[in-house]
Amino acid sequence: MxxxxxxxxxxxxxxxxxGFGIFGAAYGASREEIASVQxxxxxxxxxxxxxxxxxxxxxxxxVKEVTNxxxxxxxxxxxxxxxxxxxxxxxxxxxxxCFDFLMMVDRALHDSDYKASARDIxxxxxxxxxxxxxxxxxxxxxxxxxxxxxxxxEYKIVASPVMHTETREIYCVYQALYGSHGIxxxxxxxFMSKVDHEKYPQAGQKx
Numbered sequence: 001m002x003x004x005x006x007x008x009x010x011x012x013x014x015x016x017x018x019g020f021g022i023f024g025a026a027y028g029a030s031r032e033e034i035a036s037v038q039x040x041x042x043x044x045x046x047x048x049x050x051x052x053x054x055x056x057x058x059x060x061x062x063v064k065e066v067t068n069x070x071x072x073x074x075x076x077x078x079x080x081x082x083x084x085x086x087x088x089x090x091x092x093x094x095x096x097x098c099f100d101f102l103m104m105v106d107r108a109l110h111d112s113d114y115k116a117s118a119r120d121i122x123x124x125x126x127x128x129x130x131x132x133x134x135x136x137x138x139x140x141x142x143x144x145x146x147x148x149x150x151x152x153x154e155y156k157i158v159a160s161p162v163m164h165t166e167t168r169e170i171y172c173v174y175q176a177l178y179g180s181h182g183i184x185x186x187x188x189x190x191f192m193s194k195v196d197h198e199k200y201p202q203a204g205q206k207x
Contacts, residue, residue, distance in 0.1 A: 101127050110163055132161060132170070136192045138207075141172055150195050150205040153178055161188055 047053060065073045066080070097191045108116035108124035116124070133141045141147060141157040150156050153176065160172040162185075172191040175183045195203045 052158070101131065105131075110168075128161065132188070138192075140188065140192065146177070147174070148205075150200065150203040150207075158183060 033046075034083050037044060039046075044050075050056070066075045068074055104120075105124045105128045107114055108120045109128065119160055128141065129142075141160040143157050144158045146154055147157060153175040155176055158173040158175055160174075161170045162173055162188045163170055170188040171185050172188050173183065173185045174191075175181060192207065195205055199202060
């Protein structure tokens with residue numbers, strides 16, 4: 001990415017999210033005003049969400065400029081990044097936590113152009129694991145754990161989760177604790193899938 005574009009776009013988006021002060025005076029809401037916001041089928045009483053809002057008009061104007069190839073302020077799509085401060089003051093800002101977390105995880109763990117601190121990497125791994133636990137509705141495998149296959153074979157988890165560099169698919173790497181002790185890699189979706197009891201009616205395990 002081009003640093004000058006990233007810095008420019010990030011700064012302006014943050015400014016827009018916090019105060020809508022992209023082109024002039026800032027427009028901010030007090031805690032009392034935010035607390036009094038009401039939303040119903042007819043709309044909302046929040047001033048920044050109104051069609052004639054100056055803040056909304058400036059934000060739309062900015063987006064129009066940076067996405068117009070003929071504009072001097074145009075930013076190529078590959079260089080764009082949007083930042084939300086999660087205070088609920090943007091019309092499109094409903095529940096951005098998941099998006100924020102995904103950006104943080106991708107940046108810290110999977111962006112080869114960025115060197116994250118050890119603390120950020122640890123936090124990103126925790127967040128990634130929590131999201132995958134929620135997705136599968138049970139804990140995903142962790143390195144060092146022993147898992148028993150429904151065919152009664154034991155495996156030691158070597159690494160999980162790991163990401164394919166090309167497809168970005170999530171995998172689990174594990175080693176058999178029997179025979180030649182081979183090391184295998186399997187998509188996490190398959191590793192976490194339920195046992196096909198029609199195919200294996202004698203299997204006692206759910207997974």
